[in-house]
Structure formats: structure tokens, C-alpha cells
Amino acid sequence: QVRLEESGGGPVQAGGSLRLSCVVSGVTFSSYTMGWFRDPPGRAREFVASIRWSGDDTHYADSVKGRFTISRDNAKNTVYLQMNSLRPEDTADYFCAAAHYGAITLSEFAYTYWGQGAQVTVSS
Helix, strand or coil: CCCCEECCCCEEEECCCCEEEEEEEECCCEEEEEEEECCCCCCCCEEEEEECCCCEEECEEECCCCEEEEEEEEHCCCEEEECCCCCCHHHHEEEEEECCCCCCCHHHHCCCCCCCEEEEEEEE
């Protein structure tokens, strides 16, 4: 059974930092491109960041570039999203997703497996 489990969300003040983690089980983690997406209140799902299965390529949404960093630890089957300089507009449910040997892509439809989400609330 494939499972993606996010953690690390919560409330934070604007300018603060959070680190989201996503632990993956049930698949060979090192062969999966991992992505982070978010569902802001009242808005459509947005791409946030992605890291290629090989770890040698990353991509970020313009809105988070320079503030967020995606990384992975294959020994721990975990992908991370370090979020710095958080803004109220970063408030959303954040989801990790996995695509087998996937190319870096912004499309949610390229990802096969999804976590249940972690809520991030940034107050001004």
C-alpha cells in the first residue's frame, strides 16, 4: 500500500518559517519525482515545487522562488519543503505528490500518489 504522510504544518506569523516533511512508504522512493502543491482557501490547487527522482533538478513556482526550498533524503524516504519569509498568501493546505520516474512538471495530473495534506496558516 502506497502512503504519503505530510507533517510540519501549523500556524505561524508572517515572516516566520516552517518545514514540511512527507514520508513515503510502499514504493521505491528514489525512483519517484516528488512535488508539493497547495490549496489556498477559495482558490484552485497551485504547484509549489518539484524535485526530480534523481535529485539533480528542482523547479519552483514564481510566487515561492527564493523563499521555499525543496529537498529529499532517499535514505529516509522523505521529501521536505523549507518555507521561509512566509506571507499570509501562503496560507493553504499543502500536499506532497509522487510521480514514477516523472519529469519535472507543474501539472498535478502527472502525479500518481498524493498525501492527505498539512495545513499552514500564516497570520499578519
